[in-house]
Amino acid sequence: MKSFTMSSSSQANQTSFLEGLNPKQKEAVTYSDGPLLIVAGAGSGKTRVLTYRIAYLLQQFKAAPQEILALTFTNKAAREMKDRIFQLIGDPAHSLWMGTFHSVFSRILRVEAKKLGFGQDFTIYDTSDAETVIKQILQELNYDPKQIKPRTIHYKISDAKNQLIDPDTYAKKFIGSTLDNITSKVYTIYKKRLKDSNAMDFDDLLILPIELFDTDPQLLEKYQNRFRYILIDEYQDTNHAQYKVTKLLADKHHNLCVVGDDAQSIYSFRGADISNILNFKQDYTDAHQVPLEQNYRSTKSILTCADSIIKKNEKQLNKTLWTEKDYGEPIIVLENFDERDEANRVAQYILKLSQQAKFNYNQFAILYRTNYQSRVFEEAFRRHKIDYQLIGGLSFYQRKEIKDVLAYLKLLVNQFDETNLIRIINEPSRGIGQKSINDIRRASREQGLRVWELLEQVEETQVYRPAKVRIREFVNMMNEFREALTTKKVKLHELTRNVLDKSGYMKMLVEEQSHESLMRRENILEFINAISYYEKENNKTSLSAFLQEISLITDGDKFDESKPAVTLMTVHGSKGLEFPVVFVVGLEENLFPVGVKDNFDVDIEEERRLFYVAITRAQERLYFSHCSNRFKYGEEQRQIRSRFLDEVDTSVVRTETGATLRQRSDRFMSTRGANSNTENGEANPNENIVSAQKRRSSLGTTIEYDSAGKSPSHKSYSSLGSIDYDLNEGMDPFVVGAVVVHDKFGSGKIISRSGSGTQTKVVVFFKNRGQKKLMLQAAPLSLIKD
DNA sequence: GTGCTCCATTTTTTT
DNA sequence: AATGGAGCAC
DSSP states (O other): OOOOOSSSSSSHHHHHHGGGGGGHHHHHOOOOSOEEEEEEEEEHHHHHHHHHHHHHHHHSSSGGGGGGGEESSSSSHHHHHHHHHHHOGGGGGGEEEEEEHHHHHHHHHHHGGGGOOTTTEEEEEOHHHHHHHHHHHHHTTOOOOOTTTTTHHHHHHHHHHHHHHHHHHHHOOOOHHHHHHHHHHHHHHHHHHHHHEEEETTTTHHHOOOOHHHHOOOOOOOOHOOOOEEEEEEEGBBHHHHHHHHHHHHHOOOEEEEEEEEOOOOOGGGBBBBBHHHHHHHSSSSSEEEOOOBOOOOOOOHHHHHHHHHHHHHHHOOOBBOSSSOOSSSSEEEEEHHHHHHHHHHHHHHHHHHHHHHOGGGEEEESSGGGGHHHHHHOOOOOOOOEEOOOOOSSSSGGHHHHHHHHHHHHOTTTHHHHHHHHHTTOOSOOOOOHHHHHHHHHHHTTTOHHHHHHGGGGGGGHHHHHHHHHHHHHHHHHHHHHHHHHHOOOOHHHHHHHHHHHHHHHHHHHOOSSHHHHHHHHHHHHHHHHHHHHOOOOOHHHHHHHHHHHTTTGGGGGGTTSSSEEEEEEETTTTTTTTEEEEEOOOTTTTOOOOSOOOOSOOHHHHHHHHHHHEEEEEEEEEEEEEEEEEEEEEEEEBBBBGGGGOOOOGGEEEOOOOOOOTTTTSSSGGGGGGOSSSSOOGGGGOOOOSSSOOOSSEEEEEOOOOOOSEEEEEEOOOOOOOOOOOOOOOOOTTEEEEEEEEEEEEEEEEEOOOOOGEEEEEEETTEEEEEEETTTSEEEEEEE
């Protein structure tokens, strides 16, 4: 064990770093043992307090570095904290237990896996892996994944897991609705399937430690003793499982310090339970509370604006953020015709500000509600030669080619990993088709053997004969790789190259000769570089550890504040960051606040908190922007300005011309306001189409009698003499009110029509399938005459 | 068993 | 606009 020393030796100097803190901050840093709740408003120096507190604990010899556990939600936050503590205390910082909940507990699980019946080399399934498993199970149970969405089931299972409800309890408690019954069945199989695959999903990384500690009190005590001090960042975002596992760990020493801000709770969709922070003082009756209310980040205008928004929320702890700063510049609202207009305008502002006001590119951030909004900004910035960094969206490790390579490697480490085995058994295609794969899987269930075990004895299994040979070749190939891995004959990056060569994966990409496949090859090379780098950095290279580590990496990690580039990210991604100039874009109804989901109402208060988070990222200048038209689903939509713009304090807001913002206070009186423009049964945001007129082709639509001669059928054809419905509206029998038959959906009635020419769409209400929107030209619809 | 074409759906946010 | 599934031809 390394002993801890500060760089300076005198006691007076050792505490000198406390001098820059305000009284409340100092109190939070130096408050000694016992539970501590720090309610830290935006920009109040929260990370500083946390890092100083850790340094202080070490300096007072309250704990050794390895006895301190600091938990964050994102890798980004963890990294920042690590960096800052390293600056304070140097090398001992490396001995701290610090990271995201998921990474810290996966490390513990790696050590304790055997006690739970898992192998040390378990695979971590991400959301898409989990949905693949669920889809497979739905098919085995004869449910159509088109009607029962794997995503919905996964969401429900994840929800149950975070509430610590196991499949048996779920089966007892949640009988009734069809969806719950299906979820119950799938959940039971899903849990078993993952265990058989020696795999854990993200939720397991939190709930399995609880299971472990519940069943083994001695082990719990071991970890309780190890983590004598526990600190949790963003406590308002903890879900029940996270709450429970940290409560268990802190139960002996009670040295639990949590930092949070209920106003910034934006992850309830992931099960975050705001009551964890609201009830902290009931939970720990001896808890001490320190409020941090002085904001060091933003101008008074920005803070006033933020405050005016958050005040509209009813569920809210009272607190008053204040600043010593001046009002500064007013907040400017940009009104745009459409999203391209919006992106161009923002680009122009950035150019102007960077010249006039001497802002560097890395001082700007564009914040949006959804990832897909980034595209137009990328295009505009490229056009205007503005460097940018895009954070989030499809991450590197989610790309198909990377997931494929990873699947090979994961399979080498853990041959029971069924999902990744199926993923690559025929990728590149080697003559093992869907039929053979299904046969093997069925046999696997029937015989109680794992898929890999069956493959090993494929000769004795009922499979399409030609496929047997291919499977044998595949199995032998993988066994050779595994041999190379376990005997450590080759370095990891060499092994990866071998896998890509001998499997034919690279060959497949080379032969494809498309721009797409070239990109894929480049990504793969980048991945191999990442492995080489990892090998250089770590002397004890374990493929298994590497794979587990990167399973928990996201794109947020690549944010680099020193890179001279404008940052593009979602509001969620921006939490914890700050920028001198912030553009909050797409402030439109059904976008921000987000539009209705299938069955759930939008949590408008959470959307408002999200807007609050966006505002409070800004230090000096803040811009709001919205469009009156926007392309969505390949169609232009009419957009209504966000209600949030009717809620801001207009004394600090101006339009581009300097005028006061006009507001309507009565626009959304009901909390269900998000639905108010789509009250027509099934939500159908596509209804307000403004322009389908510009695009017109020679493709036309007409009515023909098919050879069976029963009823007129609707066909499309391409010819010069096509009929244009714009001019011949009367030719089209598919009018509102018409009764139609769809090949798949059965009979229904047309309830509305939109677009024109080839872009004509109809909304049909089907008796058995509900409302659907269809392209008239393409849909297999026929008219019923009566 | 593979690959192409047509159709339908998708968009919240993240570990 | 882009992705994925179903159905069909080879």
